[in-house]
Structure formats: C-alpha cells, structure tokens
Amino acid sequence: MDEIRKIILAHLVVITMLLSYSILSFAAQAKNVILMIGDGMGPAHIHITWLYATRQLGKDLVMIEIMNKGQTASMVNDTADSTVTESAAAAVQMATGVKVLARSIGIGPDGKVLKTIQEMAKEKGKATGLVTTAGITDATPAAFAAHVERRSEEERIAEQLVNSNVDILFGGRKAFFLPEAEGGKRKDVRNLIHEAKQNGYEFVSTGEEMKKAQNEKVLGLFNQGNMLFEIDRKGSQEPSLAEMTSRALDVLSRNKNGFFLMVEGGRIDHAAHMNDIGALIWDGLAFDEAVRVAYEFQRANPDTLLIITADHETGGLVVLPYSSTGREYEGINLEAISKIKGSSERRNKEMGEDPSPEKIREIMKKYYDIDLTEAQVKVIRENLPKQLDPKHFYYGRNSAIAFVLRPYHRVGWATDSHSGTPLFLWGVGPGSEKIKGWRHNTEVFSIMKEAYGF
C-alpha cells in the first residue's frame, strides 16, 4: 500500500512540476513585440539628449526610466565583411539573426533570401507594422520586409513593400511610389499608391488623415523625401514619430493574435551625418516621446516585449571639455545649443552651394548667433576638413561648420559617417531577461523569436 502511495505521490510531484513549468514558460511569452531603433543613436547621442532634457527642459527621458526598470546590455554590430556597419546590414542582422554583407537587404552572404522576424510574425497570424521618420524604403524598415541586393534599389523596395502585406507602413520618400510624370522618381510608369489601394491599403499623406484612417491596412507617406527634422517640423502637416507610433499601436492591437511593430527614429542618423547637434537633440527627444507611447502600451499590455536599441553610432560624437574663452572643464554648452535656429538641411539651403564670405557670416550669425573671424570664414569657405580627410568629412561643408562650432557648442565629431562604437540594447517585458551582458546585434532576432515562442 505504501509503495502505491509513494508511486502516486511521485507522479503527482512530476505532474505538478510539468504544469508549473508550462505555466511559467507560457507566462514568459510575448504576444506582441515592439522594436524601437534610434538610427545612429550611440551612447553619446543618448547622453547628450539626456543632458539636454534634464538640464534645459527639466524632465527625464523615458528611455532612461526603461533602462532603470528593465534590462540593459552592451551591443556590438560587426557584419560578415566589416567592423563598422551601416543601417542595412545592421537592421538585417537584427531582423534575421544572420551576419550579412554591408548594404544588402534581406539576403544572406551566400545570396539566399532570409526570413525576417516580421515575416515570421505574419505567418503566425499577427499584424505587423513599420514606422520611420526617414524613408519607408530606406534601409532600416526595408530590412524587415524586402529582399534586394543593394539598399539603393528603392524603387524595387517600394514594389515589395506594397505587396508585402505589412499592415502599417508609415514614413517618407513617397517619390519612390510615383512615376516621374506624377512628380515621383520611378523610371517605370507604375503608380504604387494605386497598386497599394488595390491591395487593400488605405492611403494617407498628412497627420490629420492618418488619425482618421479607418482601415486595418494603412500606407502613410508624408513627404516626397525624408520626413522633416523635428527642429524644422513646426507648422508642417507631418505627424510626429509619437503620433505615428500611437496610431500604429491602435490599429495593430486590434489583431487578437498580437503584432510586431518596428519604429525607427530615422533622422537621428541624418543629423549626426550632418554633424548637426541641434537637429540631433530634437530628433532624440522626438524618439523619446515615441518610446513614451510604446512604454505606456507595454504597461497596459504586459504581454508585450518592448526593445530599444540602435543600429550603429553615427558621427563619432563626443562631449568636449573646453571653450576658447571660458573656464576649464565646462563641457557641452546646452544654452547655446537651445538657441540654434534650425537644421543644417535648412541652413545649407540658405547658404547655397558656393557661398561668399559675406553669405557665410550672415548665415552663421542667423543660425548660431556667432560673429566669425577671418580664419573661421576661411575654414568654411575652403572646406578645410574635407580637403584633409575627404572620406571621413564627405558631405558638403557640414564638418567644416561643425569644426568652427566646436568651442561654442563643445561637441566634437570624428567623422560624418558611422563608427564602430558599441551601443546599448535594453527593454522590458517577457523575454527581456535575456538582455544583459555583451550582446551581438544578431541576438536581437533570437531574443524576439524566443519571446514569441516561435
């Protein structure tokens, strides 16, 4: 009798263990995943945006709150062929878990098509969405839904996107959806906005239209090119990144099977490429507002894994210690940065291709309230950094202007391209316990996949 009791008891113990294990593993699964990518957002970009928020605006960043409450790791991002990456390879590595060649989209180094986490989510009946302030055909969003050898094939990426069945597509670069005859950049005569409508998409082109959209598939293209820098956005009809994120979550969360959403702060990278600290901070703050929206959703829906990271660092950005006239160890001049009048994109348009010394003085006074010396005018006019190191200071006069601004704003830039600086990877929700230590960006894929239970 005792033996039988022992056997029954042992079986009960095993059954209880199995049950609690399955409940635990069930509880650790994510119904939804939100992946937020600050393009080009290295540690210094987060640090400077945090300094500005806390010291100039009197508020903390939601990104920092999540770092403190959730899990944080350092993350490296080397590719199959380089130790410094660009957005395409970086996003593909996060979307598929495979190390790939620079500039490829959704294709492995062996030429084979890779399946992305977005496509896996779709196969399981989940809704999916891609949101960016850059072009929806740009490398980061494309990496989750398109497959082409080179990221520059944006006409083909646009074709693949409107046939991808991704439910929400919000961003810029409408020009790749329209033929030249209709104001677009397409060399063929296809109007992909018409084709998208035939595929069941509702099309919107302003923030107001986006808010009113009724459909469960929405294509939103808000600018012919990239969407505006946040610092220039006032008075435009474009939605903010937070508004796009909020709308995407409203629509995607209607699917009872859950969803996958990728949100990119795409122009943080562009600001850094232009060595533009003002535009960088404002787009960093706009990204943080989008993170706030996602975090509120995550708290109301705890079966959501929210991950925040970057694809690579842009600019080799550092905070510098000295001004030319002030005391020792002053650090960044947030006060002066708060008075910058607009982005370098606007500034360059006003300054023109070949500015006279008078024009340079006028524009630098207008945008930065600086009276230039002869030597400073010469650096900008003759574009001296580009003469010395044309590969690392490639784009227009941006780096020459940034060099002149060093003692005023007290930030430095090592390049107008990307650097290999390690990044942060952080998040909350089921599956986020794996976010710790020293991670490679290919592991973002496995963290999301395992959280879903695929």
Ligand SMILES: [Zn+2]
């Ligand atoms: Zn870039």
